[in-house]
Amino acid sequence: DTGVSQDPRHKITKRGQNVTFRCDPISEHNRLYWYRQTLGQGPEFLTYFQNEAQLEKSRLLSDRFSAERPKGSFSTLEIQRTEQGDSAMYLCASSLGAGLRRGYEQYFGPGTRLTVT
Amino acid sequence: AQSVAQPEDQVNVAEGNPLTVKCTYSVSGNPYLFWYVQYPNRGLQFLLKYITGDNLVKGSYGFEAEFNKSQTSFHLKKPSALVSDSALYFCAARGDNDMRFGAGTRLTVKP
Numbered sequence: 284d285t286g287v288s289q290d291p292r293h294k295i296t297k298r299g300q301n302v303t304f305r306c307d308p309i310s311e312h313n314r315l316y317w318y319r320q321t322l323g324q325g326p327e328f329l330t331y332f333q334n335e336a337q338l339e340k341s342r343l344l345s346d347r348f349s350a351e352r353p354k355g356s357f358s359t360l361e362i363q364r365t366e367q368g369d370s371a372m373y374l375c376a377s378s379l380g381a382g383l384r385r386g387y388e389q390y391f392g393p394g395t396r397l398t399v400t
Numbered sequence: 401a402q403s404v405a406q407p408e409d410q411v412n413v414a415e416g417n418p419l420t421v422k423c424t425y426s427v428s429g430n431p432y433l434f435w436y437v438q439y440p441n442r443g444l445q446f447l448l449k450y451i452t453g454d455n456l457v458k459g460s461y462g463f464e465a466e467f468n469k470s471q472t473s474f475h476l477k478k479p480s481a482l483v484s485d486s487a488l489y490f491c492a493a494r495g496d497n498d499m500r501f502g503a504g505t506r507l508t509v510k511p
Binding site: 318325327342385386393394 | 404432434436442443444445446449451490492494495496497498499500501502503504
């Protein structure tokens with residue numbers, strides 16, 4: 284399967300712990316996106332990368348959230364000092380794209396469901 | 401700031417009947433609009449997109465969408481619904497540096 288993969292699929296953690304999620308995009312895609320989805324809502328954009336450059340991060344929910352894509356391939360999303368309100372599905376997507384071109388569709392992974400107890 | 405609205409939380413149709421799932425948008429500049437479908441326990445799947453050109457866009461699984469600039473709408477349509485079309489549908493608009501999704505519409509197709 285050459286689609287977007289995410290690991291782990293489920294994560295249960297205690298409040299105050301740090302968690303890290305991994306996303307492996309489709310290999311030829313240079314753009315990678317992170318979203319959060321809560322029950323009954325559409326995905327909420329968090330951040331995105333073009334290759335290794337993080338082009339938008341102002342929408343990360345707080346300074347406890349950070350993302351990296353060090354070699355322009357896989358990416359990680361870290362949440363420090365988790366809170367119960369962080370419980371949600373975290374989605375990763377990838378697409379082609381360069382420069383100002385915005386017309387490429389995104390392909391989504393299955394998501395990581397985070398539960399903070 | 402751009403936004404996407406899906407005015408109906410739920411749409412019910414009978415199998416074989418035409419279906420419409422509504423979406424309106426507010427964007428600055430040219431709109432880049434998308435429809436995605438989400439089945440239970442599965443990721444979002446791309447259905448179709450409008451970038452430029454014909455106002456009627458055809459996509460996967462027999463779906464199509466009609467772009468209407470004057471009404472700022474991008475409604476999803478299918479001439480004949482199938483029970484297997486039952487799922488959660490999301491409309492989205494691409495901005496300069498983000499993607500905005502609507503809250504979703506749950507489509508139920510009854511036999």
